Amino acid sequence: MVNFSENISVRPRRSLLSVPAVNVRALEKIRELDCDGVILDLEDSVAPDMKGKARDNLERLFSDGLLARRETIIRINPLSTPEGKADVRLVLSCLPDAVLLPKVEQPADINDLADLLAEADAPGRLKVWAMIETPFGVLNAASIADAAHTPDARLAAFVIGLNDLRKETRVPSLPGRTYLVPWMMQVVLAARAYGLDVIDSVSNDFRDMAVFDAECEQGRAMGFDGKMLIHPAQIEPANRHFAPDEAAVAEAREIIAAFAKPESVELNVINMNGRMIERLHVGQAERLVAMADIIAQRKAKKT
Known part of the structure; x- marks a missing residue:
């Protein structure tokens, strides 16, 4: 990951x-x-x-x-x-x-x-x-x-x-x-x-x-x-x-993975689970995932 x-x-x-x-x-x-x-x-x-x-x-x-x-x-x-x-x-x-x-x-x-x-x-x-x-x-x-x-x-x-x-x-x-x-x-x-x-x-x-x-x-x-x-x-x-919503973070990871596929590299819009997702959403998704990861890492250090 x-x-x-x-x-x-x-x-x-x-x-x-x-x-x-x-x-x-x-x-x-x-x-x-x-x-x-x-x-x-x-x-x-x-x-x-x-x-x-x-x-x-x-x-x-x-x-x-x-x-x-x-x-x-x-x-x-x-x-x-x-x-x-x-x-x-x-x-x-x-x-x-x-x-x-x-x-x-x-x-x-x-x-x-x-x-x-x-x-x-x-x-x-x-x-x-x-x-x-x-x-x-x-x-x-x-x-x-x-x-x-x-x-x-x-x-x-x-x-x-x-x-x-x-x-x-x-x-x-x-x-x-x-x-x-x-x-x-x-x-x-x-x-x-x-x-x-x-x-x-x-x-x-x-x-x-x-x-x-x-x-x-x-x-x-x-x-x-x-x-x-x-x-x-x-x-x-x-x-x-x-805190970032768990469902939203899961969807963000899915968006990132979808646009990272070879067939999507040149595309600005993709169909993901019946929804049209624009490439501009990738930056938002990456920010959300980064925030969730930082919070998770902090929790892990305390346990």
Whole structure:
């Protein structure tokens, strides 16, 4: 069996646990958790007089090497603040996988951060993620996503923040997120148009797993790659809901095998089990298989 994960750049982002950088106990527990990634928060969850302490905690955390085997993202404070500038210095010291910029509203927000990273000769693997959580952020999602196509922009993912968006639009927190769905889909569409991953917002009541399950199912159906989490109890259901569907993976393997046959090499469309399948579906199939293989390999290492 061909291991397509070696040829396609994919990374599972089903579960991204947000951890306040000021909470030492929570930081120490990260290594025991099965989340795909961890968002180490220096912004909203850290009181103003604790920002320096939070940065010290992260510096020790990275130096101790406790974050292996999962994606690491540091959410910084706005660059317009002294805290944001200090956070960038910490990012350059720790070198996580990505830096998450809050309240992004225009391409210049991305480019300003990318310029700071470039001036510091940060490695290319250090990516930029954008929080889309304001009305201007949603309205400008496409132009912000277009920043990914400029040299050295580093933009890799959107994370939608519904709490701030609710606050600024005065849309109440209703079951089903009914009146937020059009804005969420606008962000998904912009991300997909420019090849970015896109992460669903947090579910605020971690004790209400029925609501969480419903949001995961909805987010998966809307096209999100995963969900931002606030509690370890949300990791397993997020991993389950956003994992590749077994039947879809089996069909993807069949599509790949069908187009690999000698008689199909020159064809752009084939008949597979009574269905017309186009060659453009091969890339999608390979990505799905690669994702499933990565997840399976990770599970195998734990057993």
